[in-house]
Amino acid sequence: MKTKLILCFVAICPFFSCDDNYEVVQVATPQLISKTEFRNSVTVQEPHIIQEAGKIYAYKDLIFVGDIDGIHVIDNSIPETPVLVKFIKIPVNEDISVKDDYLYADSATDLLVFDISDINNEVSLVERLEDVFTIYDYNFPEEADEADYSKYNYEEDIIVGWTVATERRKKQDDLMFTDFANNAVESTTGTGGSLARFQIVNDYLYTVGSYEMSIFNISNLSQPVLTNTNYAGWNIETMFQKDNYLYLGSTNGMYIYSLGNPSAPEYISEFTHWESCDPVVVDGDYAYLTLRGGNACGQLESVLEVIDVSDKANPTLASRYTLENPYGLGIKGNMLFVCDGTAGLKLFNKENPLDLSMVKDYNNIQSKDVIPLENSLLMIGGNTLYQYKYLEDDINLISTFQLN
Incomplete structure (x- = not known):
């Protein structure tokens, strides 16, 4: 019996690390295409089925829904019967913003500008600013421990996906991610949800990646100019603008920037919390953050935090409420709408921000993000687009639209 156990151990060793200097790791290798091929794609x-519904954005009578490889355009002129009208294929796209019929979208390292003034007949790409964004870990697989960038040329390649394989490797202290940056008339503006990374304020477009903020002057809408790129903070996920300030949600806190000088936002302060996924919205003297624990988001606890930001230099925790699986959130008047993932949509009365009261809990639906428009509430969740009419302390369903 003892001999058999020894033989079994020897047989296992080639597959697992039997030497303290080696370990078994999940290694992600980037899938690459050339920048030339990428930019020509x-x-x-014409409209087609939505594969994986992402962020939503509203502009006039249009709703934009992000997907794996671009943006679906929905005609919402009749909210009871929305209609898909176009698909704009934009590889490696994270977010969009729209001002006066010009749509701005990132595409990996590039910023694209589309003229959407005649959305039903012609959408045209009018400008591309190349290599203005740094890509750190686009859609990096959660199950991976390390990345193998040995075949990646920052100057020539674009990462469009990943493959993951189990490998036995010698232990090393290198960081998993590599920074490749050193290698290289009244206006109408749309509205994004709380998961947005783009914000337009007057003549500037602000975009945020994991660690960098890029500022573009869009006074000439069809020809944006990159005016600044700054370090923004650690692992930034979302950006919200309110009253001449930007609020960045990261996995370890909230950063506040002043737009006193719009071409160069000034860091004011940060509010730190445990590691979690963190969108933020602001109304008056209070910021509202949902912190989602579990998976890649960090801690197990999930909460809604109310932060007093009356003193921008010294934000402080005012109150905290336990949630189940929170994502995006939005504000309309005294109502705070909180998307609690698989636990549904929760409506809080925030007349007293220090003592929120939940007035409605729609726990039979799935919710990911909301956009509180002037006359209706848009919500996305479970591959369904919901539209609601506002009622006093409640909402009434206008329509549902299946996204796939």
């Missing part, structure tokens, strides 16, 4: 197509 932007097209405007």
Whole structure:
């Protein structure tokens, strides 16, 4: 019996680390295409099925829904019966913003500008600013321990996906991610949800990646100019603008920037919390953050935090409420709408921000993000787009639209 156990151990050793200097790791290798091929792949197509619904954005009578490889355009002129009208194929796209019929979208390292003034007949790409964004870990697989960038050339390649394999490797202290940055008339503006990374304020477009903020002057809408790129903070996920300030939600806190000088936002302060996924919205003297624990988001606890930001230099925790699986949130008047993931949509009366009272709990639906518009509430969740009419302390369903 003892001999058999020894033989079994020897047989296992080639597959697992039997030497303290080695370990078994999940290694992610980037899937690459050339920048030339990548840039030639932007097209405007007829509407087709949505594969994986992402962020939502509203502009006039249009709703934009992010997908794996671009943006679906929905005609919402009749909210009871929305209609898909276009698909703008934009590879490696994270977010969009729209001002006066010009749509701004990131595409990996590039910023694209589309003229959408005639959305039903022609959508045209009018400008591309190349290599203005740094890509750190686009859609990096959660199950991976390390990345193998040995075949990646920052100057020539774009990462469009990943493959993950189990490997036995010698232990090393290198960081998993590599920074490649050193290698290289009244206006109408749309509205994004709390998961947005783009914000337009007057003549400037502000975009945020994991660690960098890029500022573009869009006074000439069809020809934006990159005016600044700054370090923004650690692992930034979302950006919200209110009253001449930017509020950045990161996995370890909230950063506040002043837009006193719009071309160069000034860091004011940060509010630190445990590691979690963190969108933020602001109204008056209070910021509202949802912190989602579990998976890649960090801690197990999930909460809604109310932060007193009356003193921008010294934000402080005012109150905290336990949630189950929170994502995005939004504000309309005295109502705070909180998307609690698989636990549904929760409506809080925030007349007293220090003592929120939940007035409605729609726990039979799935919710990811909301956009409180002037006359209706948009919500996305479970591959469904919901539209609601506001009532006093409640909402009434206008329509549901299946996204796939």
